[in-house]
Amino acid sequence: MSAPRPLSLLCELTYRCNLQCPYCYNPLDLRSYRDELTTEQWSRVLQQAADLGVVQAHFSGGEPTLRPDLVALVEAAAACGLYTNLITQGTFLDDVLLDRLVHGGLNHVQISIQAPQAALADRIAGAIVHDKKLEALRRVLSRDVALTLNCVLHRLNHDSIEEVIEYALRLEIRRLELANVQFYGWAYRNRTALMPTLEQVRHGEQVVAAARERLRGAMEIVYVLPDYFGDFPKPCMNGWGRQFLTVTPNGYALPCPAAAAITTLAFENVRDRSLQEIWRDSAAFERYRGTGWMPEPCRSCERRELDWGGCRCQAYLITGDAGVTDPACSLSPDHASIASLREGVSEPVYRRA
Amino acid sequence: MKRTALPRFGKGVKLRHDGNGSVMLLIPEGALVLNASAAAALELVDGARPLAEIITAVAERFDVSADHAREDILALFERLEQRGLVQ
Numbered sequence: 135m136s137a138p139r140p141l142s143l144l145c146e147l148t149y150r151c152n153l154q155c156p157y158c159y160n161p162l163d164l165r166s167y168r169d170e171l172t173t174e175q176w177s178r179v180l181q182q183a184a185d186l187g188v189v190q191a192h193f194s195g196g197e198p199t200l201r202p203d204l205v206a207l208v209e210a211a212a213a214c215g216l217y218t219n220l221i222t223q224g225t226f227l228d229d230v231l232l233d234r235l236v237h238g239g240l241n242h243v244q245i246s247i248q249a250p251q252a253a254l255a256d257r258i259a260g261a262i263v264h265d266k267k268l269e270a271l272r273r274v275l276s277r278d279v280a281l282t283l284n285c286v287l288h289r290l291n292h293d294s295i296e297e298v299i300e301y302a303l304r305l306e307i308r309r310l311e312l313a314n315v316q317f318y319g320w321a322y323r324n325r326t327a328l329m330p331t332l333e334q335v336r337h338g339e340q341v342v343a344a345a346r347e348r349l350r351g352a353m354e355i356v357y358v359l360p361d362y363f364g365d366f367p368k369p370c371m372n373g374w375g376r377q378f379l380t381v382t383p384n385g386y387a388l389p390c391p392a393a394a395a396i397t398t399l400a401f402e403n404v405r406d407r408s409l410q411e412i413w414r415d416s417a418a419f420e421r422y423r424g425t426g427w428m429p430e431p432c433r434s435c436e437r438r439e440l441d442w443g444g445c446r447c448q449a450y451l452i453t454g455d456a457g458v459t460d461p462a463c464s465l466s467p468d469h470a471s472i473a474s475l476r477e478g479v480s481e482p483v484y485r486r487a
Numbered sequence: 488m489k490r491t492a493l494p495r496f497g498k499g500v501k502l503r504h505d506g507n508g509s510v511m512l513l514i515p516e517g518a519l520v521l522n523a524s525a526a527a528a529l530e531l532v533d534g535a536r537p538l539a540e541i542i543t544a545v546a547e548r549f550d551v552s553a554d555h556a557r558e559d560i561l562a563l564f565e566r567l568e569q570r571g572l573v574q
Contacts, residue, residue, distance in 0.1 A: 141518060189503060189511060189518055217501060217513040242499040242515040280499020280515045308497070308571045309515060351569050 137375065137414045137423070139187040143216075144380040144391055145176065147204070149196040153223055154260030155248060156482035157286050157328055159318040160196065161394055164487040167383045173203040175405065177210040179381055182409035184214035188379070194221035196383065205234045212239025219244065221284075224270030225263045232273055242280040244311070245271055249291040250301040258290055260484045271305055282356075283307045287338065288315040288328035290482070295338050299345050302353065312342060313358035317475075318392035320485045322451055325475060327482035335363050362472050366437060367444025367460035374422035374446055379413060387412045389419055392447040396456045422446050422457070429458060431465045488538060488564045488573075490557075495534030497571045502529055514572055524549055528560050532573065538564065 149160050149167045161167070171179070180191060191211040198204055199222055211218045220235065224245040247267055248258035255264040274281045283305075285291070285298045295312065302310045314335075317325050330338075342357045349355070359368065371378045371390045380388040385403040388394060394401065399418040413419060421427065425438050432443040443449075444460020452461045452475070453468050461468040488494065496502075501513045510526035512519040521529065527548055531541045538560075546556035567573040 187505075189513060190516075192516075215503070217503070217518075219516060241501065241513075244516070278498060280497070282515055354570050 137419070138377070140183070140379050140413060141188060141377045142190045142192065142379070143180070143183040143188045144192045144194055144378065145179070145198075145207070146194055146196065146380060146382050146391065147176070147198045147201045147207070148383045150200050150487075151195060151197040151223070151485070152200075152225060152261060153197070153263060154484040154486060155258060155286075156260075156320055156324040156484055157258075157288055157315045158320040158485045159316060159392055160485070161319050162323060164485075170201075170383045171381075171385050171404070173206055175385065176203075176207050179404050179409055180207070180211045180216065181214050182404075183379065184216055186410055186413055189217055190219060191216040192219045192221055197223060197226070199226040199231065205231075205238050208235055208240050209238040217241050222246075222270075223259075223263070224267045227270040227273065229273060232270075232277060236277050236279050240279055242282070243274045244282040244284050245274065246284040246286065247298075247301070249285070250294055250297040254291060254294065271307070275305065275307070280309070281307060282309040282311055284311040284313060286313050286315050287330065288321075289330050289334065290328070292330045292334035292338060295341050299341070299349075299353075299355070303349070307353065309354045309356070311356040311358070312338075313356075314338075314360035316358070316361050316392075318395065318447060318451070320483075324480075324482045326478035326480040329362070329476055329478075330360060332363070335360050361445075361448065361462055362476055364462065365464040367441050367448070367462040369441040370445035370448070370460075371442075373424070373442035375413070375419040376423065376442070379409070381409075387416070387419075389422075390445075390447060392445075393418075395447055396450045398450070398456060427457060431463075431467075432459050435465065488561065488568050490537070490539040490542070490561075492538050493534055493536065494532050494538055494541070494564060494568075494573050496532060497574055500572050502526075512572070514570075524556070524559060525563050528563060 149164050208218050218240050219242040221244045248255040252264040256262050283302050315321050315328050375389045380391045385405045386401045401418050402412045402416045432438050446456045449458050449460050450456035459466040499515045503511045503513050510521045528545050542557050542560050546553045
C-alpha cells in the first residue's frame with residue numbers, strides 16, 4: 135500500500151544512561167548500540183523527516199542530555215520547522231544547558247520521576263537522583279518552554295499514585311503523564327517484578343478519574359492504560375508505519391521504539407538509505423502497514439482501524455509471531471497467555487550495559 | 488473564556504501552516520488538525536486582540552452570522568483553555 139504521512143520522529147540519541155530503572159523499554163543488548171550516529175547524520179535525518187511531512191521531533195534515549203551535541207540537534211530540528219520535545223530524566227539539566235536548549239528552539243520538556251518520595255524513587259532508579267530532578271522541574275517551570283511531568287507506574291510505586299498527583303500540584307505542573315509500564319526491553323524481562331496487581335490498577339483508574347474531574351482546567355492528566363488488563367489492545371503507534379518513526383542510536387529506522395526485538399524483520403539503517411526510502415518502501419515498514427496483513431480475528435473485526443490489531447512487538451514477544459492478533463485482545467486465541475504473564479513475583483533486575 | 492479576554496497561546500503551543508494550506512496546532516506531544524474557521528480564529532491569537540474581535544473577524548471572513556460564529560469559537564477556546572493550550 136502507499137505510505138501515509140508520518141507526523142512524529144523519535145530520535146533515540148543514545149541508550150547510555152546514568153540511571154538503572156528496571157522498567158526501561160530499551161533493549162537488553164545495550165552494548166550493540168554504541169556506534170552512535172554523528173551530529174551530521176542526525177541533522178540529515180531531521181531534514182529528511184521534515185521533508186516527509188513530520189511535524190514533531192522527540193529527543194530521547196537512554197538519556198539524551200548525555201549527547202554533547204544535543205543543543206545543535208535541537209537547533210537543526212527547529213531550523214527544519216519541527217516542533218521539538220526533549221524526553222529526559224533531568225539529572226543533567228542545569229541552568230546553562232536548559233538556557234541553551236530553550237534559546238535553540240526547544241518547545242517542550244518531559245521529565246520523569248520514579249516515585250514522589252525520594253527514598254522509593256532512588257531505589258527504583260538505582261541512583262541518588264530524586265532531589266536533582268526536583269531542581270530540574272523548577273528550572274523548566276521558570277522558562278518559556280512547556281513541561282510534562284511523567285511517572286511510569288508499576289507494582290513498586292502504584293500505591294503512590296495519589297502522591298504523584300499531589301507532587302505535581304504542589305509544583306503547579308500543568309500536564310502530568312501517569313503511564314502504566316509497558317512490557318518491552320528491560321520491563322519485559324522484569325515483568326514479574328513490575329506487574330501491578332488488579333487492585334492497584336482498579337484503584338489507579340478511580341484516582342485518575344476523580345483527579346481529572348477535580349483538576350479540570352488546572353492540570354491535564356494523561357493516563358496510559360496498563361497493557362495486560364483490558365479487553366482490547368492499545369492502538370499501538372496508531373498503526374504500524376502509519377504516523378510514527380523511530381531512529382535508534384546506531385541509525386536503524388523502526389516503526390516503533392520496541393520493534394528491534396522482532397528478529398524476523400530486517401530493519402534498515404539511515405546510514406545506507408534515506409529515511410524517505412525506508413519509510414516508503416522498506417519491507418519491514420510495509421509488512422504490517424494498514425489492514426491487509428491481518429489474520430482473523432482482526433481481519434473481520436469492526437475495531438481493526440481503531441486498534442490496528444494492537445502491538446506487533448507484544449504479539450512477537452508473547453507468541454513468537456509478530457503477525458498475529460495482539461494477545462492483549464480478549465478475542466485473540468493466545469489471550470490465555472496474558473493471564474499467566476500477570477502471575478509470579480520476583481525481584482527487579484537493574485538495567486546495565 | 489469571556490469575550491473581553493485577550494487570549495494567548497500557552498507554553499509550547501505553535502500554529503503550523505503546511506504548504507498544502509492545512510493548518511495544525513502543535514502542542515506538547517501531539518498535533519491538532521484545524522478546520523478552516525478554527526485556523527482563522529487561532530491565527531488572530533496574539534495576546535492583545537480581544538476574543539470578541541476574533542469572533543467578528545471570523546464571522547466576516549466566512550460570511551456567517553456573528554451568533555453562529557460566536558457559538559463555535561467560544562466552544563473552541565473553551566476546549567483549548569481547559570487543556571492549558573490557550574490562556
